[in-house]
Amino acid sequence: MPAHPGGHHLYNGSSGTFLPVKEGNEAMATVTFDNATRQYPGNPVPSVDKLNIEIADGEFLVLVGPSGCGKSTSLRMLAGLEEVNGGRILIGDRDVTNLSPKDRDVAMVFQNYALYPHMTVADNMGFALKIAGVDKAEIRKRVEEAAKILDLTPYLDRKPKALSGGQRQRVAMGRAIVRSPQVFLMDEPLSNLDAKLRVQTRTQIASLQRRLGVTTVYVTHDQVEAMTMGDRVAVLKDGILQQCDSPRRMYDHPANVFVAGFIGSPAMNLMEVPVTDGGVDLHGHTVPVAREDLTGVGKNVTLGVRPEDLELSSDQSGIPVTVDVVEELGADAYIYGSTEQKLLEATGENAGAVPFIARVDGRRPPEKGDKIFLKPKSGHVHVFNAESGLRVGD
Amino acid sequence: MTLEITTARPESALLDLPWSTPLEEWPETYLAALPRGISRHVVRFVKLGPRVLAVKEIKDDIADREYAMLRNLRRLDVPSVEPFGVVHGRATADGEPLDACLITRHLQFSLPYRALYSQNLRPHTAVRLMDALALLLVRLHLEGFWWGDVSLSNTLFRRDAGAFAAYLVDAETGELHTRLSDGQREHDLDIARINIAGELMDLAAGGFLEEQADPFEVSASIIERYHTLWGTLTGTERFESGDRWRVEERIRRLNELGFDVDELSITTDIGGTEIVITPKVVDAGHHSRRLLRLTGLDVGENQARRLLNDLDAYAAATDRQGEDEEIVAHDWLARIYEPVTRAVPRELTGRLEPAEIFHEVLEHRWYMSERAGHDTPIEDALRDYVATVLPAKPEEKAVLGVDTEEMPVISRFD
Ligand SMILES: Nc1ncnc2c1ncn2[C@@H]1O[C@H](COP(=O)(O)OP(=O)(O)OP(=O)(O)O)[C@@H](O)[C@H]1O
Numbered sequence A: 001m002p003a004h005p006g007g008h009h010l011y012n013g014s015s016g017t018f019l020p021v022k023e024g025n026e027a028m029a030t031v032t033f034d035n036a037t038r039q040y041p042g043n044p045v046p047s048v049d050k051l052n053i054e055i056a057d058g059e060f061l062v063l064v065g066p067s068g069c070g071k072s073t074s075l076r077m078l079a080g081l082e083e084v085n086g087g088r089i090l091i092g093d094r095d096v097t098n099l100s101p102k103d104r105d106v107a108m109v110f111q112n113y114a115l116y117p118h119m120t121v122a123d124n125m126g127f128a129l130k131i132a133g134v135d136k137a138e139i140r141k142r143v144e145e146a147a148k149i150l151d152l153t154p155y156l157d158r159k160p161k162a163l164s165g166g167q168r169q170r171v172a173m174g175r176a177i178v179r180s181p182q183v184f185l186m187d188e189p190l191s192n193l194d195a196k197l198r199v200q201t202r203t204q205i206a207s208l209q210r211r212l213g214v215t216t217v218y219v220t221h222d223q224v225e226a227m228t229m230g231d232r233v234a235v236l237k238d239g240i241l242q243q244c245d246s247p248r249r250m251y252d253h254p255a256n257v258f259v260a261g262f263i264g265s266p267a268m269n270l271m272e273v274p275v276t277d278g279g280v281d282l283h284g285h286t287v288p289v290a291r292e293d294l295t296g297v298g299k300n301v302t303l304g305v306r307p308e309d310l311e312l313s314s315d316q317s318g319i320p321v322t323v324d325v326v327e328e329l330g331a332d333a334y335i336y337g338s339t340e341q342k343l344l345e346a347t348g349e350n351a352g353a354v355p356f357i358a359r360v361d362g363r364r365p366p367e368k369g370d371k372i373f374l375k376p377k378s379g380h381v382h383v384f385n386a387e388s389g390l391r392v393g394d
Numbered sequence B: 001m002t003l004e005i006t007t008a009r010p011e012s013a014l015l016d017l018p019w020s021t022p023l024e025e026w027p028e029t030y031l032a033a034l035p036r037g038i039s040r041h042v043v044r045f046v047k048l049g050p051r052v053l054a055v056k057e058i059k060d061d062i063a064d065r066e067y068a069m070l071r072n073l074r075r076l077d078v079p080s081v082e083p084f085g086v087v088h089g090r091a092t093a094d095g096e097p098l099d100a101c102l103i104t105r106h107l108q109f110s111l112p113y114r115a116l117y118s119q120n121l122r123p124h125t126a127v128r129l130m131d132a133l134a135l136l137l138v139r140l141h142l143e144g145f146w147w148g149d150v151s152l153s154n155t156l157f158r159r160d161a162g163a164f165a166a167y168l169v170d171a172e173t174g175e176l177h178t179r180l181s182d183g184q185r186e187h188d189l190d191i192a193r194i195n196i197a198g199e200l201m202d203l204a205a206g207g208f209l210e211e212q213a214d215p216f217e218v219s220a221s222i223i224e225r226y227h228t229l230w231g232t233l234t235g236t237e238r239f240e241s242g243d244r245w246r247v248e249e250r251i252r253r254l255n256e257l258g259f260d261v262d263e264l265s266i267t268t269d270i271g272g273t274e275i276v277i278t279p280k281v282v283d284a285g286h287h288s289r290r291l292l293r294l295t296g297l298d299v300g301e302n303q304a305r306r307l308l309n310d311l312d313a314y315a316a317a318t319d320r321q322g323e324d325e326e327i328v329a330h331d332w333l334a335r336i337y338e339p340v341t342r343a344v345p346r347e348l349t350g351r352l353e354p355a356e357i358f359h360e361v362l363e364h365r366w367y368m369s370e371r372a373g374h375d376t377p378i379e380d381a382l383r384d385y386v387a388t389v390l391p392a393k394p395e396e397k398a399v400l401g402v403d404t405e406e407m408p409v410i411s412r413f414d
């Protein structure tokens, strides 16, 4: 077996890749993508293009983006399942770019687990340690620790048959945990669960990860899942990293139009508006933007406002919206409507009716068919360069 | 909700199955009591006219994916179960939606490893299973298929002239690529090793594992078997240009392993002193294809090898080696093979496949001859085999006398 400061290497059964067995304290398990690139033979463009992310020890990083954006490929490059055509991948200070999967100390978890009927719960959790030659007392110790975290202590000496479905699932998680990998990798682990169990398991995984403190990279196409689980979220599009930030920062400061539209539910309203003196013009209402930020942006910019950052205006100024649907949610109500995109000086074209969403006070919501006027709350607009899509100002 | 059945073989009887009941609660009248491997989903065998189908209750999108994947595997001609259909839009009488069902045809005469282990075993069964599984994995990898959940439970075994032939049964996690990277192949091997160790340890805990088999050693041995086979099938060889016979030799070696060489790259250096050969396209089924062409018999690779040897022996014994192969084969089929397989009493035909019975009769003749110290005619061997050996064998075509309790199906979430 290859030598590594972590000790033995282990492989985590039908659940995925390779698990190290830790002996005592480990080196820092940071993960670094350094210009990592993967281009499949025959594809004209890379599926992952010069990816740069530094993941801290113990961090929960979520890779998110639409289908085909390169999330899985990135994860598999880290696991050693895809060749890296350019750049490097580091775990701690170790360059693992050319290491085989089992020499990387990473574990793909929570995918497929079948439990063995003749073995006790404890044996089901610990057998892979046995294969790695870990001694009995140490196995028992780790199994007991994991059982405690997973609330399985009373069941350790039972056979899986005697467990409920949820308990069996936790035994399966225990199998990965007892082996204390340096990095957990999870590729849409919840995709085959139904909606209810999905939400429940999501919380379970996130809190488990925090208690264990194991560096984790998690792939999902669901931005809500990404935003609720990750310490940081990395948004990918067409193989290119768009932004990597904490959920809060990502939400408040999307780096470009794509991230602005992708993150958040319901989505941010985006519209093209003319630049005026001291800001941008929104239907005769000037939204202030610092002059230095607007130098060189051109005649128009893309303005973004989240549905919750709007207020009804009483004086018929602001964005005129025709209400199509009102969704009442108690304290709040969501308005789904449309607004006429104004004639833009630059093109002289009329973009016609564009969808518009706003959150308003749930006690006195407008009605279907009403025409209302909305203004962004001050300081809550996002401005993007109309051509490059990049954020303008802070 | 409307029930939606996708199948390549529309069969109205499918509509009569109780789709509005969770699979776990299907009445016994529909079911065939067959042993199965460990699994997370509920799997049941169902009688439908003359056939037995395997039904697996599984999430809708995964059912479609697995169905499509199994169809791809069949197209690529790798041994796997045959997809039959997918059923969507299931709901209970109260309108509660139910998961989809993936339907495959039950693989006749196949044995899940746990059923094998509840029979009286010949020695080294575990090792022979590893041979079969290593070969299956190599064949899948040659086609660019990454399995992702290699295990004994996800494999079915058929007897193949004293050895076993392995078939893929669970394609849920599989991915088809143009070519697999070394990392992907290694990954599958490691999955195999850990899963198999777990499965064998479980057998040992239940007191089923043969004593000389060590779960660790047996499971680790698949890696070496795989690498040896992979090397022979894909490795590059260099030799002096005088040693051209080595090209023929390589092809013969691959044939012996049961592979045809469809494409071989041969290059020489500029001076022409060194020759480099690499098999580019190899195709399993060397013997079975040849037997099929000569006799129309569709049997396992080892069985085919055995039958072809007997055919050669027949040609030699009847002094017809120079004759047209197909005519000799035709006569061998009519005079030797068919009389043997037809002599099996009807009530014993479900014990073993005909070709396996033929193989066993040949083996039996060998033992009898050895004991007698002279050649035994095949008629005598056949009579003795049918009277003394075959009746003691379990029924393997469909219904095995195995307690399926020992093979509980563990559903993932209750
Ligand atoms: N077509 C078939 N012919 C014979 N046996 C079958 C067939 N399909 C399924 N089985 C049996 O049912 C068992 C379970 O099937 P399968 O492996 O597809 O289920 P699963 O729930 O996806 O398993 P896993 O937990 O490995 O994901 C197999 O081990 C095999 O013994």
Ligand SMILES: Nc1ncnc2c1ncn2[C@@H]1O[C@H](COP(=O)(O)OP(=O)(O)O)[C@@H](O)[C@H]1O
Binding pocket: A040, A041, A043, A047, A065, A066, A067, A068, A069, A070, A071, A072, A073, A074, B177, B178
């Ligand atoms: N094996 C492969 N061969 C060729 N192209 C591939 C392969 N796997 C993925 N790709 C390409 O790489 C892109 C990214 O794929 P993937 O990483 O699976 O995306 P995601 O996980 O974000 O859905 C896809 O658009 C696809 O075209």
Ligand SMILES: [Mg+2]
Binding pocket: B038, B039, B040, B153, B154, B170
């Ligand atoms: Mg299975």
Ligand SMILES: [Mg+2]
Binding pocket: B149, B170, B171, B172, B173
């Ligand atoms: Mg499966």
